[in-house]
Amino acid sequence: xxxxxGKKALITGIANEKSxxxxxxxxxxxxxxxxxxxxxxxxxxxxVKEIALEFGSELIFECDVSKDQHVKDLAHAxxxxxxxxxxxxxxxxxxxxxxxxxxxxxTSREGFKIAMDISVYSLIALTRELLPLMEGRxxxxxxxxxxxxxxxxxxxxxxxxAKAALESTVRYLAYDIAKYGHRINAISAGPVKxxxxxxxxxxxxxxxxxxxxxxxxxxxxIEDVGDTAVFxxxxxxxxxxxxxxxxxxxxxxxxxxxxxxxxKKEVFxx
Ligand code: NAP
Numbered sequence: 239x240x241x242x243x244g245k246k247a248l249i250t251g252i253a254n255e256k257s258x259x260x261x262x263x264x265x266x267x268x269x270x271x272x273x274x275x276x277x278x279x280x281x282x283x284x285x286v287k288e289i290a291l292e293f294g295s296e297l298i299f300e301c302d303v304s305k306d307q308h309v310k311d312l313a314h315a316x317x318x319x320x321x322x323x324x325x326x327x328x329x330x331x332x333x334x335x336x337x338x339x340x341x342x343x344x345t346s347r348e349g350f351k352i353a354m355d356i357s358v359y360s361l362i363a364l365t366r367e368l369l370p371l372m373e374g375r376x377x378x379x380x381x382x383x384x385x386x387x388x389x390x391x392x393x394x395x396x397x398x399x400a401k402a403a404l405e406s407t408v409r410y411l412a413y414d415i416a417k418y419g420h421r422i423n424a425i426s427a428g429p430v431k432x433x434x435x436x437x438x439x440x441x442x443x444x445x446x447x448x449x450x451x452x453x454x455x456x457x458x459x460i461e462d463v464g465d466t467a468v469f470x471x472x473x474x475x476x477x478x479x480x481x482x483x484x485x486x487x488x489x490x491x492x493x494x495x496x497x498x499x500x501x502k503k504e505v506f507x508x
Contacts, residue, residue: 240270251329261460303360412480428458428486
């Protein structure tokens with residue numbers, strides 16, 4: 239029996255099989271959860287429908303999180319379909335591509351607003367609307383963040399600021415929803431080659447560097463993130479809330495970047 243048996247989970251943010259949310263859906267399905275999905279616009283509908291079928295689900299709902307009515311309609315539709323909800327996965331972020339080109343200093347007012355709206359406010363709005371469905375269920379919510387919230391990552395720019403706000407939002411929401419018995423946590427994932435990631439100028443360099451210098455010397459997979467999400471949304475994590483859990487092969491613990499053997503080779507030629 240899977241550890242999410244009997245739980246109903248809403249997954250947002252699947253664009254394709256490379257999406258982090260796809261890795262989470264795969265792990266949830268393996269562990270016995272029943273799944274429902276959202277898609278941002280008509281263009282993605284058929285792809286998300288195919289993916290939902292792969293996970294035994296016919297429940298797909300349109301939800302562009304920049305639209306209040308979509309968020310309300312989603313909660314309404316899910317209420318009619320299931321009447322209850324145990325898990326909500328928020329795997330959504332967006333900033334216009336030009337915001338990743340220069341530095342933070344080049345951020346436009348509009349780009350700032352969009353990044354904060356889609357990547358941060360959406361978590362608040364969706365949580366609020368989905369809360370009634372979670373009543374009495376000891377619900378669990380997770381969102382996805384990145385190390386660029388904590389430290390400067392060149393070109394991550396306004397998204398780093400948005401992720402810092404997202405992590406703070408997780409803590410405030412954790413306090414708000416604790417009285418209903420629900421939890422919310424963030425997974426800070428190492429770089430993964432997804433559609434969203436390719437908007438970031440120099441992403442391939444970032445990926446190469448991060449992979450090389452983390453203590454394990456390997457890249458993060460969507461399966462690594464999926465398995466962590468299972469744990470966080472399971473009853474085993476019942477006392478964990480408001481947390482930012484790094485799933486990055488230990489990259490964030492490093493002060494000097496690189497493993498000793500690589501530094502010796504590269505710096506001292508040994
Ligand atoms: P992805 O596959 O491109 O997923 C991003 C999702 O956000 C897409 O499904 C996208 O839909 C959706 N989205 C954008 N604007 C939306 C809107 N207005 N309404 C509803 N959905 C919207 O990329 P991903 O890397 O898996 O990203 C998922 C999350 O992981 C993001 O929060 C990202 O910041 C975070 N993360 C990623 C990495 C990484 O290296 N990839 C590392 C750490 C954290 P469309 O395709 O239609 O725009």
